[in-house]
Amino acid sequence: MKYILSRRDAMRLIVGTSVSMLSGCRSTRSHLSQVNPLLSPDPSYFEDRALSSGINFQLGHGGRSPLTILETMGTGCAIFDYDGDGYADILLIGQTGTQTAHCSLFHNNGNGTFTDVTRGSGLEQPGLYMGCAVGDFDNDGRPDVLLTGYGVLRLFRNLGQGRFEDVSKDVGLYSPSPTSWHSSAIFADFDRDGYLDLYVARYVVFNSHTIQLCNYGQYKSSCGPIFYDPQIGSLYRNIKGQRFEEITQEAGLTAAHGKTLGVAVADVNGDGWPDIYLANDEMPGDLFINNKGKAFHNEGLLRGVALNGAGQMQGGMGVDFGDYDNDGLLDLFVATFENEPDVLYQASKSGIFMDMSIPLGIATITRPLVGFGCKFLDIDNDGWLDLAIANGHIHDNEDLVDTQEHYRQPMLLFHNQNGQLFADITAKGGMGFTTPMVGRGLAIGDLNNDGRMDIVTVDLEGKARLLINQFPNPGNWIRITLEGRQSNRMGIGARVTVYAEGKRWVKECTTGGSYLSASDVRLHFGLGTAKSVEKIEVHWPSGKQSIVTPLRINRDITIVET
DSSP states (O other), X not given: OOOOOOHHHHXXXXXXXXXXXXXXXXXXXXXXXXXOTTSOOOSOSEEEOHHHHTOOOXXXXXXXXXXXXXXXXXXXXXXXXXXXXXXXXXXXXXXXXXXXXXXXXXXXXXXXXXXXOOTTTTOOOOOOEEEEEEEOTXXXXXXXXXXXXXXXXXXXXXXXXXXXXXXXXXXXXXXXXXXXXXXXEEEEOTTOSSSOEEEEEEOBOOSTTSOXXXXXXXXXXXXXXXXXXXXXXXXXXXXXXTEEEEOTTTTTXXXXXXXXXXXXXXXXXXXXXXXXXXXXXXXXXXXXEEETTTEEEEOTTTTTOSSOTTSOOOBOOOEEEEOTTOSSSOEEXXXXXXXXXXXXXXXXXXXXXXXXXXXXXXXXXXXXXXXXXEEEEOSSOSSSOEEEEEEBOSOTTXXXXXXXXXXXXXXXXXXXXXXXXXXXXXGGGOHHHHSOBOXXXXXXXXXXXXXXXXXXXXXXXXXXXXXXXXXXXXXXXXXXXXXXXXXXXXXXXXXXXXXXXXXXEEEEOOSOOBTTOBOOOSEEEEEETOOSBOEEEEEOTTSOEEEEOOBXXXXXXXXXXX
């Protein structure tokens, strides 16, 4: 998140013993007024079915105000099939105040409803949880769950039958201190030994001795990251599924700028080794290139993703990789603070990224909003990746601090126009998109197995949203589940290319990205009007290759590494 002192902000700023953060120039335009009036909101492309499906999860602070930076950064969510029944389940994470926290596990019943199965699952342990990551760290075929937060880092092994066991201490994972602020995390096989390693990001130094609130005219509100020292994340090597060993320093990752909120992994340079992008808050972004599992080198500035196109630092929060222009190269999206556009970096064969937010139509729409959770997804299966973003301010009293801005903000839904433009179709997204919220975590997956991608997102001051995709007459599709043998069991890090009727689509298997969240591991490909798939190529982390051909469409398939 970025904070720039404007003339109008200077007039309202009071500098006292609690020095104010430098607040960004405010746009006077309402986002909803920018929605194309030609796009009728009916029929809606998504329907919020949280309550009707049994998702009764709700967050809030009971009207208490103002909130500190710790209380306002929010929480995440996950979509994953914890019991292997073929239907993706939902994990929601939240806290009320700074003393109590909880997470809730909802089982997908396969009929449009969910059942809260948290009680007796082993996930009831208290902690100031904020984020989550999903990965099968012991290769037993069951996805495990990592919970991150303030002073807490817990790994829960999936025992099957809806039971999880806290194995954090047994495997060497623990919070370095009670004030260690763990944010997003991600599982990936960085050394390609067949076991998922773990990167855990950290945010800022915040405790009873640091500044709590800042002055904004006659009001106090949360301070920005510039008033806190950075914390640096950690890389943990997985030792044969038995324990984790921290190797941050020897891997060269202590060179990170810190204040990290979002983490995403992809093979950026095409050498077969997973690289790491860190979205940092009011710090240059870090792109760590993997040197064959031995060490990482920060090439964020060199490759053009440390700053935005104007050469400015930005408040990196949510982040995701995806090939939006179907050129076979993975592009990078970063959600940011108000008065600075969210950034879509286009990858090139030279390895340099270019900020394409303005020509793609993203800059103007995102500038007034504060973006957090974000994911690429093909909402209509036309073969082009669209984009969903959860927004919400970090000042709970923003409506008083600046009457032209709001704490609650609408989500955004962009439709990809053949890789040339992203059209704002938020109005057609339905009330789940247009009704303002304090958006934070966001995850994607096909929750009803109808071939259309759904969305779960967290409201820091309200009910979680279960946005079921009901796009009319979508294109064809195919969805792929990977099963590694020499590679990690979930196939995370595998690069999959689908060929159909002269076209190709590329994705990498991951559960990470977005903000504090984890998404469905299944690889969903929209195929447009293609009537069949000619070939699927899988390049496994082990170095092996699988080729499957030909294939029928509109179905799920499993590809096993041989």
